[in-house]
Each structure stands twice: as C-alpha cells, then as structure tokens.
Amino acid sequence: MTQQPNIEEVRRIPMMAVMLIGAFVGLLNETLLATALPSIMNDFGIQENQVQWLTTAFLLTNGVMIPISAFLIERFTTRQLFLTSLSIFALGTLIAAISHTFELLLVARVVQAAGSGIMLPLMMTVMLTIFPVEKRGAAMGMAGIVISFAPAIGPTLSGWLLEFFSWRGLFYVVLPIVVIAIIVASMFVKNVTKLTYPKIDILSILLSSLGFGGLLYGFSTIGGHSGESSDGLSQTALFIILGGAIILALFIIRQIKLKKPMLEFRVFRYPIFSLSLVITMIVLMALIGAETMLPLYMQNTRGFSALEAGMMMLPGAIVMGIMSPITGMLFDKYGAKWLAAIGLTIVTITTYFFTNLTMDTSYTLLVVVYAIRMLGLSLVMMPVMTAGLNQLPQEWHPHGTAMANTFQQVSASIGTAILITVMTSAAKNYQPEQAALAGLSEEEAILQVANNASMSGFNTAFWLATALSIVGLALSFFLSSKPKTKEQQEKIA
Structure with missing residues (x-):
C-alpha cells in the first residue's frame, strides 16, 4: 500500500521554515559544547578522554540514525516523524540541562542525537518532494544555511554564552526554541512524503549501525588521539575501522539482495x-x-x-x-x-x-x-x-x-x-x-x-x-x- 503526497495543499514556506529551524538546532548541537568541555571537566572532575565522549557519542548516534532515516521516512508520515524527532531532541536537551552526573549528560547527548539524526535527511527529502526541479536550487540553498552555518556558529555562540552562564545555559537557551518549533510544526507540517511501508529488517539495522558506527568511531578515535604515545590505541582504532568496513560490506550485499532494501545502493x-x-x-x-x-x-x-x-x-x-x-x-x-x-x-x-x-x-x-x-x-x-x-x-x-x-x-x-x-x-x-x-x-x-x-x-x-x-x-x-x-x-x- 502506498500513500501519495498531496503537494498542492502544502503551504511550503511556513512548513520549510519550521523544518529548517529544527534541523538548525540539531546541527548546532554538534559543535555547541566545543568551548564548554573544560567547564564540564571541572564540574564533574573528569579527564579529556572522558569529556570528549559528549561530542563523539553525539556524532556516532547521528551517523547511525542517518542511514536508518530512509527506512523511517518510508514507514512513517512526515508529521509523525518530524514531531517525534523534535520531541526526542527536546527530551534530550532537557535531560542535559538538569544532568547532575556525567553519565546522565552522556545519555542526554545520545537522546539528542537520536532525534537530530532524522531531521536533516527528512528536511531534504521534503524539499525534493514539494519543490519542482527548476526551483530546488533556491530551496536547497536555504538548507545550505543550516548545514554550513549551524556547526560553524556553535563554538562562537557557546564561547559567548559561557561569558555569562554555566554550560547548562547552553541547553536552556536551545530548549525553548525547540518547544516553540514543536508547537509551530504541529500547525504547519503536512504529510508529503510517499509511504511504501517497508518491512522492518532487524539484521539490516544491526549491520548498518555496527558498520557505519565502527567507521565513524574508528576514524574519530584516530583523529582525537593522533600524536599521543598510544600505539595500542591506534591499533585498536584500525581494528575497529577494519571490522566496520567488513560489516558495512555485508550490509551492502544484503541491501542489494533484498527486494525492498533499507538503504537503496542502486542510487549509485x-x-x-x-x-x-x-x-x-x-x-x-x-x-x-x-x-x-x-x-x-x-x-x-x-x-x-x-x-x-x-x-x-x-x-x-x-x-x-x-x-x-x-x-x-x-x-x-x-x-x-x-x-x-x-x-x-x-x-x-x-x-x-x-x-x-x-x-x-x-x-x-x-x-x-x-x-x-x-x-x-x-x-x-x-x-x-x-x-x-x-x-x-x-x-x-x-x-x-x-x-x-x-x-x-x-x-x-x-x-x-x-x-x-x-x-x-x-x-x-x-x-x-x-x-x-x-x-x-x-x-x-x-x-x-x-x-x-x-x-x-x-x-x-x-x-x-x-x-x-x-x-x-x-x-x-x-x-x-x-x-x-x-x-x-x-x-x-
């Protein structure tokens, strides 16, 4: 069964505006903690290799959620998916703001990323759906503001906010913006994506998560620790990268064989x-x-x-x-x-x-x-x-x-x-x-x-x-x- 999008009834501008805001705050949080990590280290009495997980875990979860987003977009309506992802992100932001332990803050970052990892692919898919080919450049140009500006402004914004507030203030600033976005989204976001209701393939989800997650974690580990006298760490990272690549190869083989793959590699x-x-x-x-x-x-x-x-x-x-x-x-x-x-x-x-x-x-x-x-x-x-x-x-x-x-x-x-x-x-x-x-x-x-x-x-x-x-x-x-x-x-x- 397939649900056809009703493009004519969509109010494009307000719908895209709220989706751009959602994607913006999601990407902003990738780098928002960049200058706040020393303060968090002092508050919780932890070392650099521990506090870095606040960024690494966010990026890893994001990287795992994005490949799954194609399946989710075909399984759930635009409204369901966007409102749910925004709500999950808001929940993670609230938990982060009130975290009294490092472990809880780390969980909050994972919850945030689980929501934000869906928003950008969904936003881009909606743009390709509601705008004709000859107008997509201008629409995707607006997405470019989000993709380029949000991560770039993160360190500067956090550096300025930390002049006046503690690191918790970073989350308290973001939270009301997300809540307002949820309210506005409930009014303007319409169902436009086509639903094909693919079956859940647990093995594909596991292979995708372990494969892409392994590659991202391996390379981020090497990038984060190069120059340190830790040959064992480098060897472990290379082993994880190799394992991730093998699992990813198995994932690709499975997708090619499936009648309705979770991620369609024939796009290549x-x-x-x-x-x-x-x-x-x-x-x-x-x-x-x-x-x-x-x-x-x-x-x-x-x-x-x-x-x-x-x-x-x-x-x-x-x-x-x-x-x-x-x-x-x-x-x-x-x-x-x-x-x-x-x-x-x-x-x-x-x-x-x-x-x-x-x-x-x-x-x-x-x-x-x-x-x-x-x-x-x-x-x-x-x-x-x-x-x-x-x-x-x-x-x-x-x-x-x-x-x-x-x-x-x-x-x-x-x-x-x-x-x-x-x-x-x-x-x-x-x-x-x-x-x-x-x-x-x-x-x-x-x-x-x-x-x-x-x-x-x-x-x-x-x-x-x-x-x-x-x-x-x-x-x-x-x-x-x-x-x-x-x-x-x-x-x-």
Missing part, C-alpha cells in the same frame, strides 16, 4: 549522483582541514583564547550563510558545473595560502582568507549536492538524501583523522636547521624548535587539503552544465 547507478557525492566528500575533507587545524593553530601555537579562535571563524560562517540561498538561485539558472569550478578554484587558492602559516601571520589576514574560502565553499556544497539528488527518481529521494548525509559524516571523520595524523607526523619528524638556532639560549632554542615543528605540521596538513581541493576541481568539470528540466529528469528516471 546514476553517474552524476555518484560524482556529486565524491566531490562533496572531497570538499568536506578539505573544509575540515580549516575548521580543525585553524583553532588548534590559534590556541595551542599562537596562544589565542577559544573565543578569539571562534570569532576568527565567525565572518566566514556568516558569508556562507548569506551566500547559500544566492548560490541556490544561481544553480537554478546556470547549473552546478561552473559554480563548482569557480568555488573550488577559490577553495584551492585560499587553502594554499594556509600552507604558509607562521608565528607572525596576522589575525585580520586569517579572518579575511577564511571568509573568502567559505565564499568558495558556498558555491560548491549545495549546488553539487542538489545536482546529484536531481538525477534520482522521486521514490529514491529518501535513500539519496540518507546516502548523501551518511557519506558526509564518514568523510568528515576520515578527513579529520587523516589531516591530524599528517599534522602530528610532520611535526614529530621536523628537523631544525642548526644555523637558525645559532646565538640563542637553550630555552629560546627549544621554544623556536617547538614552534617551527608545529608550523611544519600545520602547513603540511594544509598541503594535503590543497591537493584534495585540486582533485575536486578537476572532477567538477564532469558535472552537467545546466540543471535538468522536469521532462529531462523524468526521461532519465
């Missing part, structure tokens, strides 16, 4: 979808280069505060937020090919600039170059993703959005792990020039060697990010020049 039969996904993954890995390396460079090497590091990235986040709807409209008119090519050219040049960081690089210059880099990224992210999703027939949209969001999570984890590993290895293997140390005291010489080694690490990591950007730029020329019309898309389908 569409070349432009596959190409757009590869480009998006490459761009995200390069993006992680700046969002991970620059705060470390500013705080650990240059001595800036967490708030100063967050403020440095704020103009870039604002630029990307402003540009996302604009690039969406440009996509509707010109397609993804040249937007992506121009954007990746900007990303490549600005990433190359970061390969020459020094102890004297000015704060203003970092702000300007990072903002220009985010301008380039805004020309790439949503246009390329929309171009790929436009290739898919409507019944595969839930699977396409779930696949895109899942692989974004995986590529972000892989990018972080690889870039931090390269950074720490380059710093460790740095060989100082003895001539440059002549005339310095022992203390001055040690400090200069440490600073130069750190610079070598950051610059080498950005060289790799530059190379990734060049690969993405080359691939962008294989995208379609113009967006598909409705008739062309139906012919492809």
